[in-house]
Amino acid sequence: MYTILSKMTLSSQIREYVIEAPEVARAAKPGQFIVLRLHERGERIPLTIVDADPQAGGVTIVVQEVGKSTREMGDHFHAGGSVLDFAGPLGVPSEIENYGTVICVGGGLGIAPLYPIARGLKKAGNTVIGIIGARSKDLLFYIDRMDAICDELHVMTDDGSTGRKGFTVDPLREILSSRRKIDRVWAIGPAIMMKVCAEVTREFDVPTVVSLNSIMIDGTGMCGGCRVEVGGEAKFACVDGPEFDAHKVNFDLLMSRQSFYHEEERCALDRYLAAEKEKEQREDR
Amino acid sequence: MSREKQVPMRQQDSDIRIHNFDEVPLGYTEEEAILEAERCLQCPNAPCGEGCPVQIDIPRFIDHIKNRRFAEAIATIKEENTLPAVCGRVCPQENQCQVVCTLGKRLEPVAIGKLERFCADWEAEHERYCPEVGKETGYRVAVIGAGPAGLTAAGDLRKLGHEVTIFELLHVAGGVLMYGIPEFRLPKEVVKREISALEEMGVKIEVNKVIGQIYTVDELLENGYNAVFIGTGAGLPRFLGVPGENLNGVYSANEFLTRTNLMRAFRFPEYDTPIKVGKCVITVGGGNVAMDSARTALRLGAKESIIVYRRSEQELPARREEVEHAKEEGIKFQLLTNPIRFIGKDGAVAGAECIRMELGEPDESGRRRPVPISGSEFTIKADTVVVAIGNGPHPLVPRTTKGLKLSQHGNIVADPKTGQTSKEGIFAGGDIVTGAATVIEAMGAGKRAAAAIDRYLKEKK
Numbered sequence: 001m002y003t004i005l006s007k008m009t010l011s012s013q014i015r016e017y018v019i020e021a022p023e024v025a026r027a028a029k030p031g032q033f034i035v036l037r038l039h040e041r042g043e044r045i046p047l048t049i050v051d052a053d054p055q056a057g058g059v060t061i062v063v064q065e066v067g068k069s070t071r072e073m074g075d076h077f078h079a080g081g082s083v084l085d086f087a088g089p090l091g092v093p094s095e096i097e098n099y100g101t102v103i104c105v106g107g108g109l110g111i112a113p114l115y116p117i118a119r120g121l122k123k124a125g126n127t128v129i130g131i132i133g134a135r136s137k138d139l140l141f142y143i144d145r146m147d148a149i150c151d152e153l154h155v156m157t158d159d160g161s162t163g164r165k166g167f168t169v170d171p172l173r174e175i176l177s178s179r180r181k182i183d184r185v186w187a188i189g190p191a192i193m194m195k196v197c198a199e200v201t202r203e204f205d206v207p208t209v210v211s212l213n214s215i216m217i218d219g220t221g222m223c224g225g226c227r228v229e230v231g232g233e234a235k236f237a238c239v240d241g242p243e244f245d246a247h248k249v250n251f252d253l254l255m256s257r258q259s260f261y262h263e264e265e266r267c268a269l270d271r272y273l274a275a276e277k278e279k280e281q282r283e284d285r
Numbered sequence: 286m287s288r289e290k291q292v293p294m295r296q297q298d299s300d301i302r303i304h305n306f307d308e309v310p311l312g313y314t315e316e317e318a319i320l321e322a323e324r325c326l327q328c329p330n331a332p333c334g335e336g337c338p339v340q341i342d343i344p345r346f347i348d349h350i351k352n353r354r355f356a357e358a359i360a361t362i363k364e365e366n367t368l369p370a371v372c373g374r375v376c377p378q379e380n381q382c383q384v385v386c387t388l389g390k391r392l393e394p395v396a397i398g399k400l401e402r403f404c405a406d407w408e409a410e411h412e413r414y415c416p417e418v419g420k421e422t423g424y425r426v427a428v429i430g431a432g433p434a435g436l437t438a439a440g441d442l443r444k445l446g447h448e449v450t451i452f453e454l455l456h457v458a459g460g461v462l463m464y465g466i467p468e469f470r471l472p473k474e475v476v477k478r479e480i481s482a483l484e485e486m487g488v489k490i491e492v493n494k495v496i497g498q499i500y501t502v503d504e505l506l507e508n509g510y511n512a513v514f515i516g517t518g519a520g521l522p523r524f525l526g527v528p529g530e531n532l533n534g535v536y537s538a539n540e541f542l543t544r545t546n547l548m549r550a551f552r553f554p555e556y557d558t559p560i561k562v563g564k565c566v567i568t569v570g571g572g573n574v575a576m577d578s579a580r581t582a583l584r585l586g587a588k589e590s591i592i593v594y595r596r597s598e599q600e601l602p603a604r605r606e607e608v609e610h611a612k613e614e615g616i617k618f619q620l621l622t623n624p625i626r627f628i629g630k631d632g633a634v635a636g637a638e639c640i641r642m643e644l645g646e647p648d649e650s651g652r653r654r655p656v657p658i659s660g661s662e663f664t665i666k667a668d669t670v671v672v673a674i675g676n677g678p679h680p681l682v683p684r685t686t687k688g689l690k691l692s693q694h695g696n697i698v699a700d701p702k703t704g705q706t707s708k709e710g711i712f713a714g715g716d717i718v719t720g721a722a723t724v725i726e727a728m729g730a731g732k733r734a735a736a737a738i739d740r741y742l743k744e745k746k
Contacts, residue, residue, distance in 0.1 A: 023499040032498075037456055043548065043557035044456070069557055085456040087493035217543050217558070220454050220495065221680045222464075224522040224537035234531065236521060239680050253531055256632040260533040264559035271554050 002036075002086040005058050007079045010141035013065045014109065015074055016050070022057030024049075024088045030116040031094030031211065031243055034059065035219040037085035038077060043069055046216045048113035048242075049089060059088075062112035062141075068268040075276065090219050091242045094209070098125040100183035103175060104150070105168050105197055106132045107189025111142050113211055114188045115149075121186075122149045129175060129182075130154065133168040137161035169196045176204040184209070187246060191258060195251035208246035212237045214257060229253050288388075291396040292321040299613040303583045306468040306551060309610060310374075310399075315355070318403040322350035324388060325395045332385040333397060338729030339372075339437070341365045343382055343397055350400060359404040360414045366401075367440035367483065368433065368728065370409070370475045371462055373402025376725045377604050409478055415485050419446030424742045427452060427510040429496045429682060432460020433724045434516030434715025436480065437731030438738070439488045442514075445739050449487075450510075452494040454681070455547070460518055462724070464547040465539070467577050469584070470607075473546070497685035506710055511745070512738045514704070515697060515713040516731060519721050520679030524672055525569065529627030534561065534634040538570070538578045538673035545581050563668020564588045567637055569624055570673035571596065572721075576607040578671040579616045590616050591665065595623040595642050595655040619665065623657065627670060636666045675721050682717070696720055704734030705741075712738055 003020040010016050024034060033048045051060035065074040077083060094117045102121050106114035111132050122128045128149065133156030134140040140155070140162055147153050154171040155163030164171075168189070176182060185208040187197035194210040201208040214226040214237045221239035228237050229250035235241065295311045296302075302309055313321065325347045333343040341362055349358035362369045378398035386394030408414060424447045428435045431453035439449045457463050462476045484490060496502065502513050522537030524530050541560070544550040548558035566582035568575050571594035582590045592611070594601060597620050601608055612618075621642045628636040641661035644653035678696045683689060690698040690707035697706055697713040704712035714730030716722060 023494070027499045041549070041556045085493050087454060087456070087495055089498050090495065217540060217548065218455060218464075221520045222522075223540035223543050224524070225540040227524075227531060229531060234524060239521070239684075257531070257533060260633075261559050261561065264553065264561070268554045268557065268559070 001082040003082045004079050012138045016062050018058040018060050020057055021059050021086050025052040025057050025059050026054045028052035028089040029093035030120045032089035032091045034088030036083050039084050046219050050112045064109040067265050068272045096120040096124050101127040103129045103185045105187040107168050107193040108134050110189030119149045127151050131168045131171050173200050182206050191251050191255045198246035202247050209243050210246040211242045289392045291393045292317050294399050303614050308472050309469050312406050313403040318350050321396050322347045328387045333382040336382040336385040338725050339366045339732050355407045359408040363416050367437050368479045369401050370405030373398050374471050422446040424511045426512045427505045428514045430517040431458035432518045434727040434731035437728040438514045438735045440483050441735035443486050443488050450489040452496045453492045454495045456492050458490045464543045467581050497681035502686045512710045514734055516715045517679040517682050517717045519676035519716040521677045523675045527626050532629040532634040533632050535670045538574045538671050541578055541671045562587050565667050566590045566669040567593050567667040568671040569593050571601040573603045573607055575673035576603045576611045578673050591619050593619045593622050600652050634670050636664050638664050678717050703737035
């Protein structure tokens with residue numbers, strides 16, 4: 001059992017948890033992930049590490065409540081409680097060094113894993129330009145934290161409810177077009193966002209790193225479910241990644257593989273919501 | 286009862302069992318076990334023991350059964366074997382102890398495996414026999430990986446009085462016994478029972494511990510462990526390398542079986558992990574893992590489950606018993622056939638283009654090499670494909686242990702007699718060394734390494 005040290009609401013669907021796992025906290029580096037399981041019947045959920053405190057033994061993760069397991073976590077797993085399993089750190093850490101000027105693009109939940117990378121890059125001496133965005137204001141988080149570590153921060157929402165109206169790729173293209181020398185780009189977010197960012201940076205020939213969130217079971221190099229195509233070769237996101245050269249990734253395949261269980265995900269969520277509703281009605285009576 | 290044939294073991298009928306995940310063979314009763322035990326000739330030279338990778342005193346345990354001393358029988362087995370309930374079910378006895386059985390020269394050999402299983406099942410229903418643990422030595426040994434090799438090494442080291450901690454990266458101990466071998470061949474309760482017996486002996490098991498990441502092997506040695514045994518097993522699945530292999534619906538056997546066995550996807554949505562199986566399932570490969578996958582597919586609702594194998598029936602590496610079970614259940618065998626491309630429709634697999642093969646000259650494995658017959662291409666319809674052609678070594682520990690000598694394929698190089706690796710105090714055994722092999726071979730390696738570790742600790746003193 002791994003104690004939930006704290007739980008904080010970042011937006012209507014997004015919550016930040018600090019989980020007590022001292023050995024993971026001690027070893028965790030930006031770009032890596034953990035796998036957690038809520039209970040005996042739970043699935044193994046891979047989540048990127050946001051922060052780790054080796055002194056206090058806490059590992060910070062951010063969860064967006066989109067499916068059955070993440071909804072359940074939001075509804076029933078609170079500070080002081082615990083999750084059954086928590087294993088990590090997994091994956092290869094980000095290559096943090098002083099590149100010069102870097103752009104860090106984060107979309108939606110991708111802002112969470114982006115934050116420690118941007119912070120690491122800043123610490124390593126880079127000039128860091130941040131671009132973060134989400135569909136709307138209530139899905140956006142970590143604006144202050146990103147602001148504190150970025151030399152320049154662009155905030156975007158699809159609907160203009162906060163920051164500028166538009167997509168994260170818009171300021172990315174503008175900066176690259178302005179002929180400022182950009183040495184490297186990190187882009188983390190939904191596959192489609194990473195794909196369009198990669199297309200733009202390819203035009204300007206700027207090395208770009210993406211973090212791929214393919215479907216995994218064990219997350220440790222065993223099942224092969226997370227395989228992605230990079231430079232025409234099959235790679236395993238869990239042990240070869242999760243970060244890869246954006247210009248070599250087959251994003252269409254990634255998106256197709258991510259969608260394979262949509263029907264089952266829907267079914268599990270509906271079943272969960274129906275059961276929750278029934279519970280609520282019983283309690284009302 | 287004639288002496289000629291083994292006492293048959295009752296099993297679930299095939300038309301019923303393809304709709305459930307319950308175990309297929311049902312075990313011997315006491316009377317059946319005694320009848321079978323009476324067939325044993327008790328040869329003084331006991332060739333059977335030589336055939337056993339963990340050197341169980343076979344005639345002695347069979348004699349105990351014959352005389353209704355079942356507690357003594359299981360105690361005899363457990364002197365050498367940590368996992369009798371597992372071995373009695375999944376060991377290829379027909380190539381080991383039973384192949385050298387004297388009786389087997391003229392008649393059917395003694396059903397040693399079935400008798401071993403009987404003893405373990407008998408123990409489960411009676412008082413558990415806990416092997417004696419030697420005087421505490423004060424030495425600490427870390428075992429990485431709670432699969433057959435690691436569990437065996439841990440059990441033997443503990444018996445010798447060493448303090449043993451097993452680090453397992455998954456959320457349960459058991460390795461391939463839990464994620465790989467299906468419930469209908471090896472019930473998970475049986476595995477859990479064997480593991481809890483180890484814990485009763487004082488073996489510590491820490492799950493969710495990713496060695497290589499939280500600590501390197503060298504750090505374990507620096508942090509107070511006197512020796513390390515690496516038994517991290519097989520890892521990344523091999524694929525055919527043909528077009529269309531990344532289509533949705535193409536699974537590695539590891540993923541297909543892990544979803545089902547470890548994550549209980551056959552009980553989705555009650556359990557959270559899903560699995561998708563269409564009407565027609567192709568499994569590529571001819572080993573036990575391929576049989577397990579094809580039979581699992583049927584139980585998950587496939588109407589048709591086909592094994593596609595590039596050699597002929599004679600070369601199938603799977604146990605005969607597994608092939609027979611598969612045939613009884615209606616698995617079809619498309620032999621001398623190899624997929625050359627998977628055909629997709631809307632991102633999901635819809636079929637396999639295959640080519641017929643013929644057998645040519647023997648290759649380095651001694652088996653005749655399959656050669657494609659040009660122009661023989663044909664298509665098999667498939668909604669799901671399972672690729673069961675083996676695994677590479679598990680990558681985490683080899684990748685993170687500096688200076689550890691690896692083979693060309695990334696396996697750890699270790700002395701087959703002792704498990705000694707290129708680094709002092711570090712031993713290894715099982716699939717991480719040999720590449721994919723059997724449970725019992727991994728257990729044998731764990732056993733030899735435990736003995737070598739014991740010698741190493743005592744000599745170091």
